[in-house]
Amino acid sequence: MPDERESRKERKRQSLLAAAYGLFTEKGVAKTSVDEIVRRANVAKGTFYLYFQDKDQLLQQLVYDISARVLEEAYAWLEERRTPDFVENVLLMLDYIIEYFKRNKLVLRLVERNFSWPMVARQMSERSDPLWDRLMSDLERSPQASRYSEEELFRIIFVIVEMVGSVCYSSIIEGKPDTIDNMKPVLYGIVRNILR
DSSP, X not given: OHHHHHHHHHHHHXXXXXXXXXXXXXXXXXXXXXXXXXXXXXXXXXXXXXXOSSHHHHHHHHHHHHHHHHHHHHHHHHHHHOOSOHHHHHHHHHHHHHXXXXXXXXXXXXXXXXXXXXXXXXXXXXXXXXXXXXXXHHHHHXXXXXXXXXXXXXXXXXXXXXXXXXXXXXXXXXXXXXXXXXXXHHHHHHHHHHHO
């Protein structure tokens, strides 16, 4: 029965993540206690500490999960619209991310400016995520691959995704320096310059 035990453990972990996600988006991270999370998840408080050291570690896991999901969706969306131009494909993916956050402001508030950071940090050490394998494969086939090493390309994409996440937060949540729709041409121009 080890499989059933592992399955129960994973359900409890997912229940904690789902409860925290709901509370964080409703009330904010600072106003949510571990006690509220475990009550909503319907687990004992000790169970929380079997999976997470503290609320910050749980938040990091949520940001990682959100980043991975949004990037996976963006990549799938790109696959349906892929062009022969690598730079335009990157812009298509970025456009999906921006439009996602326009529609999901509560998620963007939760992620703040940290979109992708946990995922990228983890991948820099592990390099085992299937999404990153596909992205790196695309990078290796790109015209930029002849000018940069794999590590340099990885860092360039990291900077671009971080920039997009930060501009989304500033423009969508704070309205600074302008709306995201007015910032898109500027942002896309910068990305074209970086990748050409």
